[in-house]
Amino acid sequence: MxxxxxxxxATAIPSIVGVVVVTFMLTxxxxxxxxxxxxxxxxxxxxxxEVRTKLGLxxxxxxxxxxxxxxxxxxxxGNSLSTGQPVTFEIATxxxxxxxxxxxxxxxxVAIAIPLGVLAAVKQGTWIDHLCRIxxxxxxxxxxxxxxxxxxxxxxxxxxxxxxxxxxxxxxxxPPTHITGFYLIDSALTGNAETFWAALRQLALPxxxxxxxxLAPLAxxxxxxxxxxxxxxxxxxxRASGLAPRTVVFTYAFRNAVLPVITVLGMVFSxxxxxxxxVETVFAWPGIxxxxxxxxxxxxxxxxxGFVLTMAVLYVTLNLAIDFVYGLVDPRVRLDS
Amino acid sequence: xxxxxxxxxxxxxxxxxxxxxxxxxLEHVGFRVDRGEKVALVGESGSGKSVTAFAxxxxxxxxxxxxxxxxxxxxxxxxxxxEHDLAEQRGRELSMIFQNPRTALNPIRRVGRxxxxxxxxxxGATRNDAPRAAIEMLKxxxxxxxxxxxxxxxxxLSGGMCQRIMIAIALACRPALLIADEPTTGxxxxxxAVIMDLIGELAAxxxxxxxxxxxxxxxxxxxxxxxxxxxAGHVVEAAPARDLFSHPRHPYAAKxxxxxxxxxxxxxxxxxxxxxxxxxxxxxxxxxxxxxxxERRTDACAQPLPQRTVGDGHVVACWSPL
Amino acid sequence: MLPLxxxxxxxxxxxxxxxxxxxxxxxxxxxxxxxxxxxxYNPLQSNAAMALKPxxxxxxxxxxQLGRDIFSRVxxxxxxxxxxxxxxxxxxxxxxxxxxxxxxxxxxxTDRVVGRLADTIMAFPLFVLAMGIVAALGNxxxxxxxxxxxxxxPLYARVARAEANVRRDAGFVEAARLSGNGEGxxxxxxxxxxxxxxxxxxxxxxxxxxILNAAGLSFIGLGVRPPxxxxxxxxxxxxxFIQSGEWWIALFPGLALMLAVFCFNLLGDGLRDIIDPRMRx
Numbered sequence: 001m002x003x004x005x006x007x008x009x010a011t012a013i014p015s016i017v018g019v020v021v022v023t024f025m026l027t028x029x030x031x032x033x034x035x036x037x038x039x040x041x042x043x044x045x046x047x048x049x050e051v052r053t054k055l056g057l058x059x060x061x062x063x064x065x066x067x068x069x070x071x072x073x074x075x076x077x078g079n080s081l082s083t084g085q086p087v088t089f090e091i092a093t094x095x096x097x098x099x100x101x102x103x104x105x106x107x108x109x110v111a112i113a114i115p116l117g118v119l120a121a122v123k124q125g126t127w128i129d130h131l132c133r134i135x136x137x138x139x140x141x142x143x144x145x146x147x148x149x150x151x152x153x154x155x156x157x158x159x160x161x162x163x164x165x166x167x168x169x170x171x172x173x174x175p176p177t178h179i180t181g182f183y184l185i186d187s188a189l190t191g192n193a194e195t196f197w198a199a200l201r202q203l204a205l206p207x208x209x210x211x212x213x214x215l216a217p218l219a220x221x222x223x224x225x226x227x228x229x230x231x232x233x234x235x236x237x238x239r240a241s242g243l244a245p246r247t248v249v250f251t252y253a254f255r256n257a258v259l260p261v262i263t264v265l266g267m268v269f270s271x272x273x274x275x276x277x278x279v280e281t282v283f284a285w286p287g288i289x290x291x292x293x294x295x296x297x298x299x300x301x302x303x304x305x306g307f308v309l310t311m312a313v314l315y316v317t318l319n320l321a322i323d324f325v326y327g328l329v330d331p332r333v334r335l336d337s
Numbered sequence: 338x339x340x341x342x343x344x345x346x347x348x349x350x351x352x353x354x355x356x357x358x359x360x361x362x363l364e365h366v367g368f369r370v371d372r373g374e375k376v377a378l379v380g381e382s383g384s385g386k387s388v389t390a391f392a393x394x395x396x397x398x399x400x401x402x403x404x405x406x407x408x409x410x411x412x413x414x415x416x417x418x419x420e421h422d423l424a425e426q427r428g429r430e431l432s433m434i435f436q437n438p439r440t441a442l443n444p445i446r447r448v449g450r451x452x453x454x455x456x457x458x459x460x461g462a463t464r465n466d467a468p469r470a471a472i473e474m475l476k477x478x479x480x481x482x483x484x485x486x487x488x489x490x491x492x493x494l495s496g497g498m499c500q501r502i503m504i505a506i507a508l509a510c511r512p513a514l515l516i517a518d519e520p521t522t523g524x525x526x527x528x529x530a531v532i533m534d535l536i537g538e539l540a541a542x543x544x545x546x547x548x549x550x551x552x553x554x555x556x557x558x559x560x561x562x563x564x565x566x567x568x569a570g571h572v573v574e575a576a577p578a579r580d581l582f583s584h585p586r587h588p589y590a591a592k593x594x595x596x597x598x599x600x601x602x603x604x605x606x607x608x609x610x611x612x613x614x615x616x617x618x619x620x621x622x623x624x625x626x627x628x629x630x631x632e633r634r635t636d637a638c639a640q641p642l643p644q645r646t647v648g649d650g651h652v653v654a655c656w657s658p659l
Numbered sequence: 660m661l662p663l664x665x666x667x668x669x670x671x672x673x674x675x676x677x678x679x680x681x682x683x684x685x686x687x688x689x690x691x692x693x694x695x696x697x698x699x700y701n702p703l704q705s706n707a708a709m710a711l712k713p714x715x716x717x718x719x720x721x722x723x724q725l726g727r728d729i730f731s732r733v734x735x736x737x738x739x740x741x742x743x744x745x746x747x748x749x750x751x752x753x754x755x756x757x758x759x760x761x762x763x764x765x766x767x768x769t770d771r772v773v774g775r776l777a778d779t780i781m782a783f784p785l786f787v788l789a790m791g792i793v794a795a796l797g798n799x800x801x802x803x804x805x806x807x808x809x810x811x812x813p814l815y816a817r818v819a820r821a822e823a824n825v826r827r828d829a830g831f832v833e834a835a836r837l838s839g840n841g842e843g844x845x846x847x848x849x850x851x852x853x854x855x856x857x858x859x860x861x862x863x864x865x866x867x868x869x870i871l872n873a874a875g876l877s878f879i880g881l882g883v884r885p886p887x888x889x890x891x892x893x894x895x896x897x898x899x900f901i902q903s904g905e906w907w908i909a910l911f912p913g914l915a916l917m918l919a920v921f922c923f924n925l926l927g928d929g930l931r932d933i934i935d936p937r938m939r940x
Contacts, residue, residue, distance in 0.1 A: 018779030022788075026795040124399070137928075141921035143871055145878050146894055146913035153901045153909075164902065231398075233440040239396050240435075241455045241506055242428030245420075251454075252443050259445075274786025278875055282898060293879045296794055308791035312783045319782075331445055331490045 004327050004334065012320045019312040024068050027305055028061065038301050040081045077309070078302035080295065087306035091288050095310075096181025097168055098280065098287030102272050104184075104203055105210035109268070113215045114261065117222025121230060121257075122249060132219055139216035144275040148209040148282035155205060163201050165283040170198050206283040214271045221264040226257040255329075262326045266319045273311055342369040342409075343514050343546040344393070344431075349406030351385075351392050351570075358618040362388050362401070363570045365642075370514065370546045375537070377549045377557035377578070379593070380567035383614050386550045389567070390516045392416075394433050395423045411513065429459040432507035436519035438499035442491040448502045449475070449487025452509055459510045474505040478535060497528035504536065511543055518550045533560055554597040558582055563650070566590045569614045569626035571642065576651040586647050586658040589627045625655070633657045677929030683922035690737040700728035702735040702888045711905055721907035723896060725886075729907065732888040733915050739889050740919065743800065744869040747807035748862050751869075754808065755815020756851065756858055762816065763823030764846055773820070777813035785810040789872060793881045803882035807872050811865050818861050822854040856934045864927035867920040874916050890916040 027034060035052035036043065043051070052058055055078075056067045071077070077087035120132035148165075155162040168183055169175055176186035176195050183199035229235060230253050238252045277289035284290065288307055295303035327333045351363040363385045370376045378386045391397045393408050395415060408415040411430055415423060435441040443451055452474050453467035462470040468487065475483035478501040491499055500520060507515055517536060521529035537560060540547045551557055557564050557578065564581045566574045566589065574587040585591040592610045612630035615622060623629065628638045637656035645653050690697075700718075706726030714721040720729035762773035780788065792806035826832055827850075835849045836842075874891030877883040883892050890912040897909025 014775070015778065015782040018775070019782050022779060022783070023791070026791050029795050137924060138921065141867065141917055141924050143874055143878075143891075143894070143913065143916050143920070145875065145898075146909070146917060149894065149898055149901050149909050149913065153904075153906050157902060157904050157906075233435060233437060234443045236396060237435060237441045237503070237506070238443070238454075239424075240394055240427055240433040241458070242424045242426065243454060243458050244424065247454065247458070252446070256443070256445055270784045270786075273784035274875070277786065277790065278878060281879055292790070296790070297880055301794070304791065304794050308783070308787055311787040315784045315787075316782055329445075332492050335490070335493070 015316045023309045077306035080303050081300045094288045100182045104207040108211035109215045113218035117219045120223045121226035136216040136220045144213040145278040151205045206279045210275050214268045225260040229253045229257040265322050269318045342371050344370040345409040347407045350404045353401050360617045368565045373544045375547045375561040377561040377564045384567040385570040429510040431514040432512040433516040434503045434507045436522040438503050455509045461510050478505045514546045516548045574653045586653040587655045588633045680925035691741045694734045698731035698734050700731040702732040720911040723908050736888040743873045747804045747869050750808035751811035755812045756819045759816035759819025760823040763820035777816050860931045863930045867923035
């Protein structure tokens with residue numbers, strides 16, 4: 001088990017190196033003078049020169065790279081121009097908001113997509129199969145920011161079922177005591193039902209918008225892999241042994257069919273982390289996506305770079321976790337390593 | 338031969354619906370298997386041997402449909418049973434093992450549990466003592482170190498081992514009939530013999546009837562009491578193994594025999610059968626589906642197929658038998 | 660070619676949805692080519708007196724906060740949106756097909772370099788990487804094209820690599836080599852043409868994603884700048900008015916965007932069924 005964990009970790013190292021090199025290159029590729037860019041639009045020549053020295057832009061590229069990696073190792077992502085705060089701190093405080101939104105969206109997508117895909121495969125050619133086809137084709141075609149806006153219009157403006165699309169919590173409520181940073185969990189832990197309900201209402205529309213977008217690859221893969229497994233030799237054996245239909249479908253077919261679905265989760269996370277930026281923009285959700293977008297508007301480059309790096313590292317870590325879970329579920333992988 | 342047979346298949350017809358039309362895979366197939374008897378279903382690939390077995394077991398693909406016939410087993414017609422009642426019988430009264438044992442087992446479930454699943458399902462054991470009973474079964478199919486092997490996954494075992502596991506699953510509830518569909522395909526020659534002997538012994542021990550599905554006439558002759566020859570979805574000849582070998586009556590059976598390497602025929606004299614199986618989607622299929630490949634074809638062959646008894650338990654579906 | 664056409668007709672006749680997608684595609688193509696000529700109003704002409712008017716006979720899709728006709732803007736935007744997506748797909752195709760074919764054909768270090776490059780790109784959430792690239796290269800439309808091409812590159816490179824790898828030792832390649840063709844000629848003249856059908860499928864499948872990606876970037880203010888008519892930026896402008904109930908500003912460009920993506924996704928699936936029925940899911 002430990003060797004598997006270590007071998008998986010080893011495969012992530014080249015990815016992390018690649019990510020660091022690319023984010024480094026992104027800042028050095030800035031057209032014109034990167035120092036001017038980092039110093040901001042209204043900076044004087046003096047300020048620019050100061051930034052140049054401070055960032056080490058007067059040194060050679062390899063030296064700059066070493067300095068960059070050194071900063072990263074100390075958790076230093078530079079400072080935001082507009083707030084003056086360290087980017088690392090600002091990202092860390094906003095991360096729980098993004099994580100809560102993304103995870104709820106993922107749970108929602110999985111909770112809908114997997115039963116839908118399984119039913120579509122088991123009842124191939126029936127209405128539920130057609131529904132699955134429609135959902136998967138339409139789902140990937142919906143621009144997530146457009147669905148979000150439509151939801152906000154219908155459920156907030158027209159029906160007034162949902163609260164105003166402005167952040168994580170009604171402005172008249174104070175956030176729950178900080179434990180995990182997840183409002184739902186924190187308010188549940190402190191027994192604050194009112195805050196829990198309010199946070200859930202704020203979360204519903206953005207989470208549903210994201211879930212719809214990421215549902216399609218999950219449902220499509222579940223259906224496809226379930227169909228393949230249902231037609232396989234060992235399911236025929238299970239049926240020939242007279243096992244109950246429930247055992248055949250769940251214990252035998254589904255557990256095998258879920259394996260490729262786990263691998264597709266990587267792609268789903270790529271979708272979700274991207275969609276996160278757009279949805280946070282629509283719903284004024286105070287996470288790292290909105291932070292990056294605001295920084296982009298003010299040409300505040302350090303937060304953007306920090307955001308790209310954080311997202312990439314998160315994504316590599318998630319893929320690592322997916323790989324690891326796959327190894328736990330599939331004995332062929334577990335026992336081979 | 339006078340007692341009630343274990344299995345009696347009568348007038349069984351099966352169609353498959355495909356994109357390019359309806360395929361009449363089986364037509365009026367009939368044969369019987371007596372208690373403790375070993376019967377071989379023999380024919381080229383595509384002759385309908387496996388489909389016959391799947392229809393008997395009620396595990397045809399969704400595209401397949403039984404259009405006529407009866408499958409009498411244990412006093413009831415399996416084709417008339419509900420899916421629920423049939424599932425009660427499968428694995429308990431009639432079992433099946435397949436070719437390619439390594440893919441026929443659930444790849445992510447320990448083999449001991451796969452045996453236990455069947456035992457628990459058919460009331461052979463409770464959840465608690467099923468693991469012990471599963472190990473007993475592993476002993477019975479002569480798997481060395483059964484306690485440890487019960488914890489193994491199929492990918493950790495050889496093909497021969499996997500086929501023994503399959504046999505253990507199939508025989509766990511002491512069925513009255515075992516259908517073995519090319520049980521030795523994909524195994525090496527020495528393992529083949531071991532597996533066939535094992536099935537034979539276990540069958541003799543419990544008085545179980547066995548159907549072997551194979552394209553290998555020599556294998557059929559060695560292990561079986563009776564042989565049923567199939568061609569393009571028809572039973573063309575059924576006879577005691579000895580009679581069929583000494584005097585095949587159907588032209589196709591004769592050709593098949595001549596194409597089988599054995600003591601009587603040297604390899605260089607092996608015959609090949611001209612032509613291939615007819616396209617079963619055709620609307621103008623002749624009554625005898627072998628007619629177009631047959632050297633002994635006469636005008637009579639345009640009539641519906643006969644069922645001629647030409648010896649004791651020897652039936653041939655041909656107008657001009659040898 | 661004839662059997663392929665016959666097969667295409669079979670797939671189309673058996674599949675109403677794919678037929679519908681082809682119809683939609685024709686419509687979008689028509690709008691992209693003739694849009695500016697057909698638009699009833701100047702898409703950039705503001706008219707303060709007519710600001711924020713809901714859909715009417717004069718303004719089918721209503722007007723925006725500057726009084727511009729939304730129907731004209733949606734129509735005219737078709738060309739820009741499709742051009743960005745198409746250009747990025749073509750660029751991704753050239754980058755991916757060439758490097759992928761070379762990687763699959765030569766193997767060795769070429770293969771390792773291309774593989775590592777693709778893996779590094781895939782290590783990022785793709786939209787986030789595209790954001791970073793446009794932010795670094797500058798806020799220009801051409802950079803949206805480049806960023807979208809880069810994030811699609813690994814897909815093309817992998818498909819091309821796998822196909823080239825399979826064909827490397829095929830008979831016709833061997834024959835071309837023996838008849839004195841250089842490696843480069845074999846690659847470009849014999850292997851590349853053979854993987855074109857599957858690459859075409861890949862292109863139509865990624866077209867929808869490219870449109871979405873480009874519109875997403877301009878939605879957050881990257882690339883396309885106002886007052887240009889582009890679906891993503893128009894939805895972004897309309898977003899400010901959703902909470903006050905002016906739904907039409909965001910709805911119509913959003914619908915156009917959605918239909919376009921939908922159309923290309925269906926088209927991609929249909930094309931895949933025609934060219935390679937084995938890939939059907």
